[in-house]
Structures are given as C-alpha cells and as structure tokens.
Amino acid sequence: MKVGVVGSGMVGSTAAYAMVMKGIGRKIVLVDKDKKRASAEAADLRHAVPFAQPLTITAGDYSDLEGCRLVIISAGVSQKPGESRIDLLKRNAAVFKQVVPSILENAPHTILVVATNPLDIMTCMASHYASDYGLPGTRVLGTGTMLDTARFRSLLGLHVGVDPQHVHGYVIGEHGDSEVLTWSLTTVGSMHLLDFCSQQDIPLDEKIQEDIDKRVRNSAYEIIDGKGATYYGIGSALAKVADVIIHDQRSILTVSAAHPKDPDLSGVCISMPHLVGGEGIISAIPLLLDDKERDLLKKSAEKVRSAVDEIKTML
Numbered sequence: 001m002k003v004g005v006v007g008s009g010m011v012g013s014t015a016a017y018a019m020v021m022k023g024i025g026r027k028i029v030l031v032d033k034d035k036k037r038a039s040a041e042a043a044d045l046r047h048a049v050p051f052a053q054p055l056t057i058t059a060g061d062y063s064d065l066e067g068c069r070l071v072i073i074s075a076g077v078s079q080k081p082g083e084s085r086i087d088l089l090k091r092n093a094a095v096f097k098q099v100v101p102s103i104l105e106n107a108p109h110t111i112l113v114v115a116t117n118p119l120d121i122m123t124c125m126a127s128h129y130a131s132d133y134g135l136p137g138t139r140v141l142g143t144g145t146m147l148d149t150a151r152f153r154s155l156l157g158l159h160v161g162v163d164p165q166h167v168h169g170y171v172i173g174e175h176g177d178s179e180v181l182t183w184s185l186t187t188v189g190s191m192h193l194l195d196f197c198s199q200q201d202i203p204l205d206e207k208i209q210e211d212i213d214k215r216v217r218n219s220a221y222e223i224i225d226g227k228g229a230t231y232y233g234i235g236s237a238l239a240k241v242a243d244v245i246i247h248d249q250r251s252i253l254t255v256s257a258a259h260p261k262d263p264d265l266s267g268v269c270i271s272m273p274h275l276v277g278g279e280g281i282i283s284a285i286p287l288l289l290d291d292k293e294r295d296l297l298k299k300s301a302e303k304v305r306s307a308v309d310e311i312k313t314m315l
Helices: 010-022 035-046 085-104 119-131 146-160 193-200 206-227 232-246 291-314
Strands: 002-006 027-031 056-059 070-073 111-114 140-142 251-253 256-258 269-271 274-277 280-284
Touching: 002 010, 002 085, 010 027, 010 035, 010 232, 027 035, 035 056, 070 085, 070 232, 085 119, 085 291, 111 119, 111 232, 119 140, 119 256, 119 269, 119 291, 140 269, 140 280, 146 193, 146 206, 146 232, 232 251, 232 274, 269 291
Parallel strands: 002 027, 002 070, 027 056, 070 111, 111 140
Antiparallel strands: 140 256, 251 274, 256 269, 274 280
C-alpha cells in the first residue's frame, strides 16, 4: 500500500517516521515545495528502516502520488508576526487551492487526510476544492480532536490511576479553544466516570474537572512555548488514521468531517466520533450529550462555520 505525505515539515516527517516504526503501508512518498527538504527527510527515514519495518521511502513530485491509498496533507504557512487569523486562513486556503487539485489530478480516488491548522477550517477547504474533482466528502477528513481526545484520556487515566486505553471519553467540536469535553458520557471500563471515582474513593469535583479541561485545551500552547511546535502526538495520530484506512479496521475516531444529516453541524467540518474504514468515513456516531454540551457543540460549529464563510467570500 502506498501513502503520500504532502508537506515534509515536522508534522509530515514525524507522521512518516511513525508509519515506518509501525510498518504501516509499503511505500511512503514525500512531496514538498522544498524538494531539498523532502529528499533529506526521505534519506533520513530510510536510515531508520533497518531498525524498524521493511518500507520504501522516497521523495517525489505530485505525479509520484499516483496509486496512493491515502494522502496526508500537512502543507501550510505559519502565522507572521502581527498577522490576523483571517489573513493566515486566506494564505493557507490559497495553498490548498493549489495542493488539493495537484493531488487529485494524479490520485483521483485517494483519501485526503488533513493535518494543517486551523484543522477544521482547512478540512472544509480541502473538501470544497476536492468536490470540483468529484471526490466524495466521505473521502476527506481531518485529524480533528483525535489528539485532544488522547490528551483527555491520558490526563483522566493519570488522575484515576487507570491505563488510558480503558478510559473512554471524547473531545468533540473544533480542534481549538471551543472544543467540548464530553464529561457526561465518559466511562472507565464499563462504569460511568463519576460512579467509578465514587466507588474507588477518588475525588473528581468541579475544580478538578476544570483543571483537567484547562490542561487539555492548553496542552498545545504549553508544548509550543517550550519547544516551538507539536509533532509527536499528531504524527502518531496520522499514523493511526493511515493504519485504519489501509487495513479497513472500522475504528471509531474523533476525526473532522462534514455532517450533512445534522442540522446543527451542517455546512461545516467538525469533530465527532466517526466509524472509519478502508473507504474513509463510513458514518458518524451520534452522542447523547447533555444540554450544556450540545449547546457548546453548536457554538463551536458556528465558530468554524463563520470562519469558513468569511474565507469563501475572499476566494
């Protein structure tokens, strides 16, 4: 199986490294405007292969994406000092206007996996440009709140003393400040979180929940402040998506995608639990949120919708 990565910066190259370590796919092709950077990353990754899994890693052009089962898009521009959010969005939309057609002209049946921030808005833009090439919306998705959900489960697992893989809770909505932590639905094993904490005599009052909520939301800011960027977590999330698609695992992931059947979320790409398999998005998984969470989700969707509508008027 062949996987393309467009954008060979820290996120794209780390995703490729994670796939090499796990043996996901058979060939990885790196494409970047900076051909020297892509070639250097491919060479460095090839040197890891003898210590990991038998994959082929090359640098190439868009034409080399032919036959890719999926293409990860991590290309984009960074925010300039003093630049407004909407101006940054406009520049990244211009990048996608060139990148998405270039991918689909060579790999018309691929699945696009977006990792460029602001994630949900850029997923909407990718879907917008991909529609001109007849690519169904079910074959365009973003990593969404996969990383936020992992942070939530990790912090909860640490608090209650349980392996995070046995903590089941989702972060939904925008991959950003308006995201929603679904406390009302979170479980440990088969027990509701509050019941588990009560049984185990573990405190989980409002103050503790607010602290965990704050740490989930601010994790990226703290990492960026300390080291300049985040890439290990998102690289691992991208490798997971690739694994699910390549092996048709039918996993439930909190990816960002369009929600045409939900009137509160229509016209926008936003994160909810989705069943994901070999053809991309199979279906959205509806959640029985409490009234507060549902209201926050609507506001989160509206925030993304407003930005997307504003960008589209400028294109």
